[in-house]
């Protein structure tokens with residue numbers, strides 16, 4: 001089953017609760033992009049905004065911490081109502097951060113950038129609930145999908161399945177109704193999309209189109 005996670009990065013920040021409410025019937029999770037201006041050259045939102053949104057939404061909040069020091073904030077995100085927090089393998093201390101996330105009752109995610117080899121996350125798979133394979137360089141919405149990441153995504157799926165793990169594999173960046181089938185076939189089961197949902201006139205329908213494209217590709221894969 002494929003989960004669709006609209007990314008709030010492309011939503012109207014002045015009207016966030018309404019934007020989230022509008023897309024919710026077609027969303028499984030809400031992807032919350034947290035950027036610190038250091039790990040990535042952009043600044044977005046933090047725990048107070050998550051806490052405010054929590055009062056308006058019952059969705060699973062999937063917080064992607066693009067931060068150099070996520071460990072200092074995991075507790076604040078848990079307190080604010082996050083359900084899952086994903087940290088980047090590139091910042092180090094992965095074992096410690098994943099264990100801390102789980103200790104706080106969060107689903108623990110580990111992300112890797114497009115140029116980061118899969119080997120860097122393999123030692124931590126058992127400590128993860130989610131592996132986030134970035135399909136753009138993190139920091140901004142609306143970038144081009146990097147098809148060169150597809151072999152790494154397929155390798156990640158193979159590693160998770162060979163170990164018999166229930167780790168979800170999420171993709172983020174450039175996902176739309178054209179790329180959804182590619183990533184679903186390569187093994188992704190959580191699809192994050194920002195501009196292809198919130199950037200469209202009818203976000204709810206756009207999310208459904210992405211879901212249909214992913215499920216259609218999986219059905220064809222099953223039949224072939």
Ligand SMILES: O=C(CO)[C@@H](O)[C@H](O)COP(=O)(O)O
Nearest residue numbers: 009138139141142174194195
């Ligand atoms: O983490 C990020 C960007 O760093 C994302 O979650 C973006 O929000 C995805 O945006 P689109 O590529 O779907 O427009």
